Amino acid sequence: MSARSVAPKPELTTRDQVLDVAERLAQTRGFNGFSYADIAAELGITKASLHYHYPTKSALGCAIIERYGRRFGAALAQISATGLPASRQLDSYVQLYAGVLRSGRLCLCGMLAAEYSTLAEPMQRAIRGFFEVNETWLTRLLESGRQAGDLTFEGPADEAANALTCTLEGAMLLARSYGDPARFDTAAARLLREYAPASGRSAARSRRG
Numbered sequence: 557m558s559a560r561s562v563a564p565k566p567e568l569t570t571r572d573q574v575l576d577v578a579e580r581l582a583q584t585r586g587f588n589g590f591s592y593a594d595i596a597a598e599l600g601i602t603k604a605s606l607h608y609h610y611p612t613k614s615a616l617g618c619a620i621i622e623r624y625g626r627r628f629g630a631a632l633a634q635i636s637a638t639g640l641p642a643s644r645q646l647d648s649y650v651q652l653y654a655g656v657l658r659s660g661r662l663c664l665c666g667m668l669a670a671e672y673s674t675l676a677e678p679m680q681r682a683i684r685g686f687f688e689v690n691e692t693w694l695t696r697l698l699e700s701g702r703q704a705g706d707l708t709f710e711g712p713a714d715e716a717a718n719a720l721t722c723t724l725e726g727a728m729l730l731a732r733s734y735g736d737p738a739r740f741d742t743a744a745a746r747l748l749r750e751y752a753p754a755s756g757r758s759a760a761r762s763r764r765g
Contacts, residue, residue, distance in 0.1 A: 642701025
């Protein structure tokens, strides 16, 4: 490939850089664990410049949730587009969480949910919206998998989707508290086995034995 065929990477705007830093800090410290001064110092800009782009911290918070939600939604669309069996798609979904944890971060909205009562209402609404989109996608996947005989679970699919999300978010928190991502991997693998048809669980036990 010639050098001319490689398009140069567009430079990040100040707005993008602010979102990148704010997102990372929120995922590692929590939204209440950083200030505009922290972002300004890291980027070498003034707080006035920050306020120009995001007049309030709540506005900044809504912006990082919206961007995170778009990326997560695009990842879900990519999983759906594979056309793989529901069990394989569910594994890919779990790997989205595992990848975030391996990067030394937590799910942005899971982290913010821990601070929910301290956040402005627009941010609270955005967090709920993220999880609603997430669980709607999961509900469709679980129900289609059950109908195809590729997944098994009791009760309504939306309840199963809610339980699955709660389990993954909790597993991330505990794995982080121990500094051991393998704890998440173990919990996730066990969770996925619970959704496998009985024949699949028997085969998995045989391989382990």
